[in-house]
Amino acid sequence: MDLHGKVAVVTGSGRGLGLAYARALAAAGARVVVNDVDAEAVDAAVASITSAGGEAVGAVAAVGDSAAAELLTDTAVREFGRLDVLVTNAGILRDRVLWKMTDDDFDAVVEVHLRGTFTCARAAAVRMREQGEGGRIVLISSPAGQRGNFGQTNYAAAKAGIVAMARTWAMELARAGITVNAVVPVAATEMTRTIPAFAPVIEEAERTGAPLPGWLRRDEGLGTVEDVAGLITFLASDSSKDVTGQAIGIGGDRLALWSHPSEKAVVFREGGWSADAIAERWHETVGAEPETYGIPAPKAPEA
Numbered sequence: 001m002d003l004h005g006k007v008a009v010v011t012g013s014g015r016g017l018g019l020a021y022a023r024a025l026a027a028a029g030a031r032v033v034v035n036d037v038d039a040e041a042v043d044a045a046v047a048s049i050t051s052a053g054g055e056a057v058g059a060v061a062a063v064g065d066s067a068a069a070e071l072l073t074d075t076a077v078r079e080f081g082r083l084d085v086l087v088t089n090a091g092i093l094r095d096r097v098l099w100k101m102t103d104d105d106f107d108a109v110v111e112v113h114l115r116g117t118f119t120c121a122r123a124a125a126v127r128m129r130e131q132g133e134g135g136r137i138v139l140i141s142s143p144a145g146q147r148g149n150f151g152q153t154n155y156a157a158a159k160a161g162i163v164a165m166a167r168t169w170a171m172e173l174a175r176a177g178i179t180v181n182a183v184v185p186v187a188a189t190e191m192t193r194t195i196p197a198f199a200p201v202i203e204e205a206e207r208t209g210a211p212l213p214g215w216l217r218r219d220e221g222l223g224t225v226e227d228v229a230g231l232i233t234f235l236a237s238d239s240s241k242d243v244t245g246q247a248i249g250i251g252g253d254r255l256a257l258w259s260h261p262s263e264k265a266v267v268f269r270e271g272g273w274s275a276d277a278i279a280e281r282w283h284e285t286v287g288a289e290p291e292t293y294g295i296p297a298p299k300a301p302e303a
Contacts, residue, residue: 001233001237003028003237006029008076008087009075009120011120012091015045017140017225019225020228021089021229023048024226026056027052028237031054033058033076035059036060037063045058057080063120064112068116069119082127085137086124086137088117088162090113091109091113108154110158113158125173134241136178136235138182139182139183141160141162141184143249145161145162148293166246170245171245181246183232183235184256185250186221198220201213212252220251220252220298221251221254222252222298227252228251267285
């Protein structure tokens with residue numbers, strides 16, 4: 001995959017998944033703006049990219065408000081002359097069950113994930129439309145946003161909103177040749193460690209130094225951060241020019257397309273539905289096969 005001539009901004013790319021994305025884009029030839037709130041992490045990430053022969057500069061900013069978004073876009077244009085790719089990866093966690101979650105817990109996560117995605121994508125869209133040569137916007141979502149997850153009201157809500165924004169922006173930016181997709185990654189990271197379904201397996205692999213088991217990579221789609229990076233590079237490339245408005249899952253050995261919400265079952269009643277009428281027919285009609293929810297706990301195959 002050849003990204004020479006393209007310039008990319010990757011938010012939250014000082015470590016973890018974001019760093020893997022930035023490294024992969026640079027390895028394919030893109031010039032990259034590395035962003036993180038941690039200056040030392042930014043410097044280390046830039047050094048790791050340049051020492052491998054890539055081109056990168058850093059921009060220290062806490063993603064969320066418009067000023068940070070403008071800083072990232074301006075850095076790309078000032079240092080490299082243009083902006084072709086945006087990857088909105090920056091995120092934080094403030095996990096608590098509903099009755100213990102504070103206003104600050106909720107607002108902090110929504111500020112970074114949802115508002116940060118909005119402000120950065122808006123700034124990038126303005127620049128890409130001015131250039132008149134199209135572009136690629138890749139939004140990072142999560143399985144929690146697709147299925148919900150215990151203790152993650154704020155995070156799940158924000159990540160679900162990100163997928164909705166991808167679908168909306170794909171329509172709005174189509175005429176400008178700008179594609180917008182959401183990626184739903186699953187990888188062993190500090191964030192994944194907080195998810196009860198995956199934490200024990202990740203901790204065991206780290207304790208023993210062994211790679212994640214094959215069944216986990218295949219059946220659960222959980223692998224390394226590098227396993228996810230190929231999809232980001234593809235979506236940043238000209239090869240994906242006809243891919244837009246999609247939610248795409250990747251992790252371990254698994255690549256998947258998430259379905260868009262749609263009506264699963266429909267029933268009609270002339271004159272409409274009273275509460276009593278719904279109660280009478282719920283279990284035999286639309287409620288006969290209720291949807292599942294939550295991220296299933298990994299289950300190792302029986303020996």
